[in-house]
Amino acid sequence: MTRWQHRAACKDEDQALFYGPGEGEPRETPQEKERRVNKAKAICRGCPVQTECLEFHLRISAPQHGVAGGLDEDERTTYRRRQQRKAARERHPRSLNVKP
């Protein structure tokens, strides 16, 4: 566990709130998932290490599910793609098309 993880608001929470039912457990309905995810995000909003958590989960390349850093898996994927596009634009800026 890294230092920031010791300060995590979720450290004493049931991890099923962030990751959903485990293998062999009944699946949740879309409505149940939405309620669970919203509860987890509410905890993240009050977390003192949300930035560190999000950066950590954006860096790791393994497939991820669940809420982390205040975002669900789809939101993290979208966020990561935006960051990659932004970085690519900064590496290869388009010419300004300025006439001499």
Ligand code: SF4
């Ligand atoms: S941001 Fe959310 S998932 Fe990350 S450490 Fe804080 S409470 Fe846990």
